[in-house]
Amino acid sequence: MAKQRTEVADIDRSLYDFRYGEEGFERLDAGLTPDIVREISERKNEPAWMLKHRLKSLEIYNKFPDPTWGPGIEGLDMDHIVTYVKPNTDQQATWDEVPDDIKNTFERLGIPEAERSYLAGVGAQYDSELVYHNMQGTAAQMGIVYSGIEEALQEPKWEAMIREKFMTLIPPTDHKFAALHGAVWSGGSFVYVPKGVKLDFPLQSYFRLNAKGAGQFEHTLIIVEDDADLHFIEGCSAPKYNVANLHAGAVELFVGKRAHLRYSTIENWSKNMYNLNTKRARCEEEGEIEWISGSFGSHVGYLYPMSVLVGRKSRSSFTGITFAGAGQNLDTGCKVVLGAPETSASVETKSISKGGGISTFRSSIVATPAAEGSAASVSCQSLMLDDISRSDTIPAMDIRAKNVDIGHEATIGRIGDDKIFYLMSRGISEEEARTMIVNGFANPVSKELPLEYAVEMNNLIKLEMEGAIG
Amino acid sequence: MSQTPLLSVSNLTASVDEKTILHGIDLNVAAGETHVLMGPNGAGKSTMGHVIMGDPVYTVNEGTITFDGQDITELSTDKRSRAGLFLSFQAPVEIPGVPLSSFLRAQIAGRPGLEMKGKEFRRRVKELAAELDMDIAYLNRELGVGFSGGEKKKVEMLQLLLLQPKLAILDETDSGLDVDALGVVSRGMDAYRKATDGSLVIITHNTRILEHLKVDRVHVMVNGRIVREDDASLIPWIDANGFDSFEREAAQAAGGAEAAAQASDETR
Numbered sequence: 001m002a003k004q005r006t007e008v009a010d011i012d013r014s015l016y017d018f019r020y021g022e023e024g025f026e027r028l029d030a031g032l033t034p035d036i037v038r039e040i041s042e043r044k045n046e047p048a049w050m051l052k053h054r055l056k057s058l059e060i061y062n063k064f065p066d067p068t069w070g071p072g073i074e075g076l077d078m079d080h081i082v083t084y085v086k087p088n089t090d091q092q093a094t095w096d097e098v099p100d101d102i103k104n105t106f107e108r109l110g111i112p113e114a115e116r117s118y119l120a121g122v123g124a125q126y127d128s129e130l131v132y133h134n135m136q137g138t139a140a141q142m143g144i145v146y147s148g149i150e151e152a153l154q155e156p157k158w159e160a161m162i163r164e165k166f167m168t169l170i171p172p173t174d175h176k177f178a179a180l181h182g183a184v185w186s187g188g189s190f191v192y193v194p195k196g197v198k199l200d201f202p203l204q205s206y207f208r209l210n211a212k213g214a215g216q217f218e219h220t221l222i223i224v225e226d227d228a229d230l231h232f233i234e235g236c237s238a239p240k241y242n243v244a245n246l247h248a249g250a251v252e253l254f255v256g257k258r259a260h261l262r263y264s265t266i267e268n269w270s271k272n273m274y275n276l277n278t279k280r281a282r283c284e285e286e287g288e289i290e291w292i293s294g295s296f297g298s299h300v301g302y303l304y305p306m307s308v309l310v311g312r313k314s315r316s317s318f319t320g321i322t323f324a325g326a327g328q329n330l331d332t333g334c335k336v337v338l339g340a341p342e343t344s345a346s347v348e349t350k351s352i353s354k355g356g357g358i359s360t361f362r363s364s365i366v367a368t369p370a371a372e373g374s375a376a377s378v379s380c381q382s383l384m385l386d387d388i389s390r391s392d393t394i395p396a397m398d399i400r401a402k403n404v405d406i407g408h409e410a411t412i413g414r415i416g417d418d419k420i421f422y423l424m425s426r427g428i429s430e431e432e433a434r435t436m437i438v439n440g441f442a443n444p445v446s447k448e449l450p451l452e453y454a455v456e457m458n459n460l461i462k463l464e465m466e467g468a469i470g
Numbered sequence: 471m472s473q474t475p476l477l478s479v480s481n482l483t484a485s486v487d488e489k490t491i492l493h494g495i496d497l498n499v500a501a502g503e504t505h506v507l508m509g510p511n512g513a514g515k516s517t518m519g520h521v522i523m524g525d526p527v528y529t530v531n532e533g534t535i536t537f538d539g540q541d542i543t544e545l546s547t548d549k550r551s552r553a554g555l556f557l558s559f560q561a562p563v564e565i566p567g568v569p570l571s572s573f574l575r576a577q578i579a580g581r582p583g584l585e586m587k588g589k590e591f592r593r594r595v596k597e598l599a600a601e602l603d604m605d606i607a608y609l610n611r612e613l614g615v616g617f618s619g620g621e622k623k624k625v626e627m628l629q630l631l632l633l634q635p636k637l638a639i640l641d642e643t644d645s646g647l648d649v650d651a652l653g654v655v656s657r658g659m660d661a662y663r664k665a666t667d668g669s670l671v672i673i674t675h676n677t678r679i680l681e682h683l684k685v686d687r688v689h690v691m692v693n694g695r696i697v698r699e700d701d702a703s704l705i706p707w708i709d710a711n712g713f714d715s716f717e718r719e720a721a722q723a724a725g726g727a728e729a730a731a732q733a734s735d736e737t738r
Contacts, residue, residue, distance in 0.1 A: 427633070440612070
């Protein structure tokens with residue numbers, strides 16, 4: 001019992017203590033250079049425009065100051081990142097070097113043996129090829145393209161399409177880490193759903209995250225054409241362990257007229273990670289984007305999926321949960337631009353903070369002058385599990401249109417002792433009672449996830465809740 | 471009452487925020503007996519139920535609680551439940567996002583003789599729901615959320631019947647106000663009585679809930695003290711006369727004690 005109670009804290013500590021062996025790493029003192037970027041591009045055998053894009057992004061990156069708002073990022077280990085993005089670097093450490101707590105966590109989350117080494121970052125190959133290929137095959141029969149974005153770039157047909165869209169929603173000028181992403185991005189998914197095609201099972205990136213370096217600077221590009229329908233699931237609940245402590249991925253989603261895209265994510269980065277991920281969707285007339293987002297793990301997180309509603313009557317909904325434990329400062333939320341008449345958006349978030357963790361909800365709703373007749377509602381509920389944790393709500397609204405209906409509500413609360421007593425009076429232990437209440441609080445998010453992911457998320461909460469007492 | 475009582479509260483003094491609510495309470499309940507704890511508003515009746523169940527809001531300053539041969543004064547609430555104690559709440563809480571069925575399953579998990587497989591559990595709950603005239607659709611609803619007073623009572627009674635405790639304390643202080651709730655509680659008590667030989671402690675200030683019930687002992691509580699103990703004949707008497715006389719006596723006794731205290735102060 002005593003061991004369990006300290007488990008979460010232990011994961012944290014040992015992550016900081018964890019060191020890969022020196023061999024296999026070149027020590028680079030200089031920052032990112034054009035040469036490194038050229039090397040990355042060459043290695044990937046990319047078209048010339050992509051190299052140009054990378055170099056331009058690098059230039060922008062080197063000029064960008066660090067953000068002056070949000071959680072501090074002083075702990076970012078940029079030297080390691082340079083090491084990481086450099087091709088030919090052999091990432092392989094051995095399973096023996098992975099901290100026991102991480103191994104235990106895999107066990108407790110029920111991650112299959114074969115996947116653990118991949119998730120721990122010590123085995124680049126996890127044998128999911130079969131699942132991936134089956135999924136890809138079924139999708140292909142419907143005319144859907146589902147592949148790695150680097151592979152897609154090698155096909156002239158898809159290359160043209162990628163070139164037209166790539167980093168147009170998230171330009172390198174957007175922020176420092178978008179620029180970094182533009183320079184060093186590697187891996188990620190490409191999905192193309194043609195007009196009118198509706199896929200009735202979700203595509204899951206989990207099964208193709210086996211490229212070396214994937215999941216660090218990955219780029220996801222999804223195009224859902226008019227009248228088409230897709231559910232895409234990114235990530236998994238196991239803590240992903242990486243040698244470099246920065247994650248700066250980018251997700252660009254294009255939703256056509258009357259099309260529908262649901263984008264679900266559960267992220268659980270190891271607790272040394274700076275998660276500076278950028279996600280954006282653009283919706284045409286009557287198109288709909290649904291974000292389902294679970295943010296766990298990482299040391300610092302900035303994450304605000306954004307919907308740009310450019311078509312009349314297009315819609316966005318965001319359902320998210322953030323869990324900030326000891327040593328974590330997670331700044332999450334959602335941004336919406338109501339950029340056409342009669343658009344609508346809903347943002348519903350839950351945040352949990354515990355053990356001194358800081359959870360900040362930040363949202364931005366912008367109604368442009370074109371947004372007449374639009375509506376948006378923002379709701380944020382925070383739960384603080386002790387006196388040392390912190391929860392903030394920073395909603396911003398910029399309304400420049402007439403006849404719009406925008407609402408915001410926020411509540412911050414604690415678990416009432418009366419609730420704990422009630423549950424305990426029916427024979428439920430204190431820890432179980434707290435976990436039950438927190439899982440109930442998270443339920444609006446988990447019920448939107450496919451069953452196996454919902455179960456994983458509940459397990460994850462259970463794991464995070466251990467040691468919440470005493 | 472010859473054998474050791476199932477529940478024995480001895481000289482129990484309890485407080486909240488430094489304010490003493492219960493003053494030296496003694497209460498013995500034997501297996502299979504039905505006791506009634508009565509008294510005016512604010513007498514400390516609900517506190518009594520909560521302290522016996524181990525509500526951490528209250529501090530036990532003195533005295534002991536023994537249940538089924540075990541001193542439970544320091545035992546955590548969940549363990550008291552697992553030892554066979556039950557407290558139904560006057561106002562059960564709401565837990566958003568937790569379906570009633572999950573809550574019920576968590577209660578019986580790991581209880582010898584009560585843990586059931588999915589199918590068996592559903593059948594059992596269906597039976598009990600029928601007995602209480604409760605819609606089975608409740609099971610998928612979030613615990614307590616949007617439930618009416620009567621519905622909440624049904625859920626409490628359902629748990630009483632599912633857990634079959636050795637002793638159940640039913641805090642029905644305000645149930646008398648709602649005819650529906652009253653009916654639900656009566657039905658629940660009947661079913662509990664039929665199904666088990668467990669004991670009941672009914673907390674109320676309204677005697678209507680006690681009709682059709684064979685009561686063994688009645689305890690009257692005023693200002694945190696038990697001021698009177700008698701058999702069931704006390705119920706119609708209270709029905710006719712209320713608690714006024716008990717309150718007057720208590721006030722006089724307190725006044726007397728104060729006067730005595732004053733006197734002893736003066737002699738010092």
